[in-house]
Amino acid sequence: MFSYYLRLALKSIRRNPILSALMITAIGLGIGASMTTITVNYLMSANPIPHKSDQLFYVQLDSWSPFEPANEPNEPPDQMTWTDATNLMKAKKAFRQTAMASSGGVVEPQGQDEKPYMASIRLAFADFFPMFDAPFLYGSSWQSSADDNRDYVVVISKSTNDRVFGGKNSVGETIRIVGKNFRVIGVLNDWLLVPRFYDVTTGAFGETEEIFMPFYMKQELEMTNSGNTNCWKSPEGEGFQAFLQSECVNFQMWVELRNDDEKAQYMDFMNNYVNEQKALGRFPRPLNNRLSNVMEWMENQEVVADDAQIMMWVSFMFLLVCLLNTIGLLLSKFSGKAAEIGLRRAVGASKSDLFIQHTVETAVIGVAGGILGLGLAFVGLEGIKTLYGEFVQNLVGLDMTMVASAILLALISSILAGVYPTWRACNIEPASQLKSQ
């Protein structure tokens, strides 16, 4: 029976080609616009580390000025001072922990033809790699002892390994960075994080760094500050060390806590720490420390751009207009078929037969619209890529889930759009139609 209805549906669609094309286009446009914006929002709000996002916590200490909060309303600063970062790291109270900073430096490849270039550097602790599931191609993370000993070791990205070592296993080789020789201890595989959640203070959709270096190199080599540096009070004294000892925030910190007990204990530890510091004359504000898990932190940092959300809501309204349009057109179409329906009812088709028949017809239109919409979504995402450039290249891929949901959305919306017209069509009294013939 289904194939018969399908044949009927195709026949009926062919009978009014313009009307049918209009409906398919309307659904296609609505679905295309919605899928484009849903994809961007979906990727922006994606959980980048689903299996442990509720065990990783971003640490905030309110070390700000007594007169005003770092951010309204009473938010602690989004980064930490060097003093606090190093103190919390020394305490080692969490299962895993890493303070971090972003920096940059000149890499001098050994070969004569490769020119020196500027590379992005992340300063971190050994725990960084297991905490964030960094994928290793060769070698491994450095040992915790290397952190404290200030060993000249680095983990490099795949692209750095390709550029400097031609892609070979470079573990144990020497690489020259900021004028010093470092030993390569690990090479990462391609590592795409959307969003790059471990540091969103300079934008959530950046690339992972090219070089990873032990944190204390910041002090050892006076590595430059990247990202944002905010101070509520000027450093006391001149020079780099004075900056590190100041109340300026430029460092981030994450801890891994496996359960609520550990979280509660860590919170206590943070509060005790701040109270101790208060005794030393720091932390003039009331206690206001935070532990936010990955998704809470993404929410707090408003990783999903306002514009993307506005566009998504506009596209939903757009879809609504397209569906209203389709309802109107279906109404016209089905009432044009009143005579035919009357005839079929008269020769014995039940209401439910007719209902199924017309639902099949709207579903065919829906699927066609969905496929068109999918095509348009690809075009739309390409358009977004052209408009926004490299900032969004990781935000415009369609995966299978999105393809399936596009078709499903089209199907559901078209069937919903078809319900009322179909219901009206089925309620046509056979007699009334037969009489007028």
Place this chain on the structure above:
Amino acid sequence: MNINKWEIGPIFRALMRNKVGAVLIAIQIAVTMTIIVNSIFIIIERSKLMQRESGIDDANSFYITNTGFGDEFDSKATTIADLELIRNTPGVIDAVQINAIPNSGSGWSMSFQTEPGENKEDQGAAIYMVDEHATKALDIEVIAGEDFTPSDVRWRENGTRDWPDTVLITKVLAESLFPDTPWQEAVGKTMYISQTEPMIIKGIVDKIQAPWVGWSDLEHSVLTPEITQFSSTRYFIRTQAGERDRLMPEIEEALASANKQRIIRGLRSVEETRERSYRGDAAMIKILSTTMVILTIVTALGIVGLASFSVNRRKKQIGTRRALGASQSAIVRYFMLENFLISSVGVIIGAVLTIGLNMVLVNVFSLPSLDWYFVPAGMLVLWLVGQIAVFGPAKKAANIPPALATRTV
């Protein structure tokens, strides 16, 4: 004019007999209006942002970064040599070493206050570290007080925490700092950086925007007379009209070959910098414009579709009316008026929805609230769209011959 001639009554009663079609069109018109009016409002707001001028010579300027490495790199000597090289290149108007680029998104800001001490009212402002070539290189003008002289300029080392004694500030910053006196009188006054360190305002410049285009105090800038001795420094170069594109690669090459102890990177024109900073706004404008156009077409086609359908269904009645003496224009008028009634309901609902959506946008996304005249303008546009869309089918209806009444369809 006799209102009965317009046949509002019969049209209304006929509409009531087929409510669904009319309601669908009305809702479409309402939602379309909601989207269009809010989109146009956002588009206008964004274009206003994009049209704000940076205050510098966007079209003829570019910049380049110089990063030293290795133990033999001498930042001071390099800067002196580089600036001389650049300034002596034919086609260059002037060049200056600068720590940040207007509108680029990254820079250095500090708070300034007119009284020393903690917890005083302050104003944030961007800091541009420049020498006495700044006004010429940046194409800004000292409109009160005096420009920097070479003796004002000092060398700033990495880790230096204090500030030069004299500075230039923008007119807007002068107005913010000294709201009670004319901005010209700010010249010679003292303001405080780092809460207690005094700076004398040597002069006031017309305009130079801060690096952050999203910042509310975009025209708060301070020029400090100092050349930085950092390992990474930046040169801002202004060329004669039309020379920029030729000079960009030329200067990059000249700098790269002049000294091998550093890398030359980040060559970019100010125009491109602005384009990148406003890319999100430009994209939003394009996306919303496209949406608006497509949406209007979809709605118009919907009106055409439903009107054609209703014409088709009423062929016999129309034929009868024509046979009974109705003129072609009466038939056209009938459909135009019918659409006008439906559209009126649509735009009234639309006005409510438009304001509602704007309130949501204001609350959730902190957008500015809509100016009132956008609403009647939107209503007018949607009325027009409806009338234009329905004109085709109405014309077709008018062409139905009276003889049709005698035939069975």
